[in-house]
Amino acid sequence: MAATRFLSNARGPxxxxxxxxxxxxxxxxxxxxxxxxxxxxxxxxxxxxDRYLGRKQGxxxxxxxxxxxxxxxxxxxLGKAANLLKQEIDAALxxxxxxxxxxxxxxxxxxxxxxxxxLLFGQRHPLTSIRESVETIFEAMGFEILQGPQVEDDYHNxxxxxxxxxxxxxxxxxxxxxxxxxxxxxxxxxxxxxxLLRTHTSGMQIRYxxxxxxxxxxxxxxxxxxxxxxxxxxxxxxQQVEGLLVGEGVTMAxxxxxxxxxxxxxxxxxxxxxxxxxxxxxxxxxxEVFISCVFCKGDGCAVCKETGWLEILGCGMVHPALFxxxxxxxxxxxxxxxxxxxxxxxxxxxxxxxxxxxxxxxLRLLEQFPH
Ligand SMILES: [Zn+2]
Numbered sequence: 339m340a341a342t343r344f345l346s347n348a349r350g351p352x353x354x355x356x357x358x359x360x361x362x363x364x365x366x367x368x369x370x371x372x373x374x375x376x377x378x379x380x381x382x383x384x385x386x387x388d389r390y391l392g393r394k395q396g397x398x399x400x401x402x403x404x405x406x407x408x409x410x411x412x413x414x415x416l417g418k419a420a421n422l423l424k425q426e427i428d429a430a431l432x433x434x435x436x437x438x439x440x441x442x443x444x445x446x447x448x449x450x451x452x453x454x455x456x457l458l459f460g461q462r463h464p465l466t467s468i469r470e471s472v473e474t475i476f477e478a479m480g481f482e483i484l485q486g487p488q489v490e491d492d493y494h495n496x497x498x499x500x501x502x503x504x505x506x507x508x509x510x511x512x513x514x515x516x517x518x519x520x521x522x523x524x525x526x527x528x529x530x531x532x533x534l535l536r537t538h539t540s541g542m543q544i545r546y547x548x549x550x551x552x553x554x555x556x557x558x559x560x561x562x563x564x565x566x567x568x569x570x571x572x573x574x575x576x577q578q579v580e581g582l583l584v585g586e587g588v589t590m591a592x593x594x595x596x597x598x599x600x601x602x603x604x605x606x607x608x609x610x611x612x613x614x615x616x617x618x619x620x621x622x623x624x625x626e627v628f629i630s631c632v633f634c635k636g637d638g639c640a641v642c643k644e645t646g647w648l649e650i651l652g653c654g655m656v657h658p659a660l661f662x663x664x665x666x667x668x669x670x671x672x673x674x675x676x677x678x679x680x681x682x683x684x685x686x687x688x689x690x691x692x693x694x695x696x697x698x699x700x701l702r703l704l705e706q707f708p709h
Contacts (some may be wrong), residue, residue, distance in 0.1 A: 351473050356503040358445060362404075363419050366390065366397050368428055383435055390427050398424045400527050418609070461486055464707040465696055468684050469559050472579050475603050476557045479596065481581065484558040486542045489516065491533055494541035500659045512565035514574075535563035539580040540620060543656075543675060546582070547664035554584035559680070564594055573693050576678035582656070584666070584673030590623070590655055593674035597653060601629055605687075610636065612647060621654025632686060649688055651678040 373386045390397045402420050405413055462470070473483055501508055514535040542558035558580040566572040583592070598611045610630035618624040629650050631642035638644040653676035658668035681693050688707060690696070695703050 360516070362401050363423055366401065367423060367426070368415055369397075370430070374430055377434055377438075378694065380435070380438060383431060383438065387431050391424065391431075398427060460703070461707075463696075463704060464684050464688060465680055467707065468687065469577060469680050471604060472558060472600075472678070472680070472683075473557065476581065479555075479599070481555045481557050481583075484542050484546060484556050485560060486536075486539065486558060488537035488561055488563070489533055490535055490541050494544050495534060495538070497662050498544040498660065498663045499540055500657050501619045505619060514563050514565060527531060536560075537564050538562050538677060539578050540675070540677060542580055543582045543620075543660065544664060547584070547660075547666065552584045552586070552606050552666065552673075554582055554673065557581045564681060568694055570692050570694075571682075571685070574680065575697070578676050579680060580675045581678075583675075584656065584661075586671060588672045590674070593653060593655070593676070597626055597627060597651070597676060601627075601650065604683075605629060605632055616652060616654075618652060619652055620657050620660055622657045624652065624654030627651045627653060627676075633689070641650060641689075650683065650686075652678055653677070 365483060370386070370390050373389065377383050377386060388396065391399070398420065401423075402417070405416050405420065408416055410696060477483065492515065495513075496505070496508060497503070516533040516535065538563060539558040539560045542556070542560075546556050546558075547554060560578065561575055562578050563575050566574055568574060583596070594611075594613065601611055602609050609632070612628040613625040614628065616624045616626040627650055628647040630636040631639060631646050631648050633639050633641050634646065636646035638646050642648050653674065655674040656675055661668040661671060663672075681696060684696060690703075
């Protein structure tokens with residue numbers, strides 16, 4: 339504090355010893371006037387009072403004591419001048435104390451003249467916004483939203499989805515294993531691990547069908563994990579939404595109609611949708627779904643690698659083997675399923691180049707997204 343610094347540069351009483359008394363009176367008055375101007379608090383005021391009127395070290399008291407050495411004929415005039423100075427200083431200090439008291443605020447009181455602090459509002463993470471948009475659209479179409487365990491067992495993540503232990507499709511999904519043995523411990527060398535971090539939310543299809551009879555209309559959003567080396571488009575943790583619809587007489591046309599309707603509501607009403615044959619162990623037939631590039635509208639650009647199309651999700655008709663696992667009659671019921679990556683959609687929708695940015699929690703990036 340400037341005032342404190344100034345006051346600590348003390349012109350102490352010792353400095354006055356060598357001066358003549360009248361010169362001391364003027365210099366003490368000048369020094370006091372300067373010190374008083376710098377006073378901003380009660381504490382400053384006390385420091386100044388001690389410096390000039392203090393009994394032991396006060397400059398005025400020291401001045402009076404020094405008069406013993408003055409010529410006898412000068413003493414009355416000097417004494418009178420010194421007394422006047424003392425009264426003057428005392429009055430000035432009292433006046434200053436009153437001024438301070440009249441402007442002082444009680445401790446803890448709010449100073450309404452200070453500028454306000456800006457309020458920081460939180461907002462949805464872009465991945466959460468996208469997931470909620472997907473949920474809203476499917477909810478409006480009558481789908482139920484399910485949450486399930488991220489630590490999944492081998493049966494629900496692979497085996498019941500038509501991927502037995504030796505199935506080559508397991509290699510497509512590098513898995514974080516948590517336990518190395520089957521439940522119940524067969525102890526057989528090479529037997530599949532019992533628990534893992536789910537590689538997709540597809541296991542929720544099985545979990546739901548095990549305890550519900552058709553008709554089924556669900557989506558299962560959530561985090562999934564794969565042993566991918568992080569790069570621009572891969573993260574070891576990402577978000578997926580799985581969808582499943584089962585009933586009597588459900589066809590690929592229902593799948594197509596539902597997904598086209600979803601994609602056109604989610605992106606743009608004029609979004610073109612293309613289905614291309616593909617392979618997944620748990621659907622037959624299977625398809626990859628592409629949308630017309632949201633950036634170039636199909637003309638070709640760097641994002642779509644000049645093709646005009648962007649791959650957006652995978653889907654297909656539920657493989658009859660899944661129905662057999664959960665006790666549904668595959669002759670009576672048919673269904674379809676799809677899986678969409680939230681992070682991939684977010685990369686496309688927001689034109690973010692690096693998926694890792696979504697997990698860095700850098701507010702400079704996150705604050706840019708609508709919520
Ligand atoms: Zn494009």
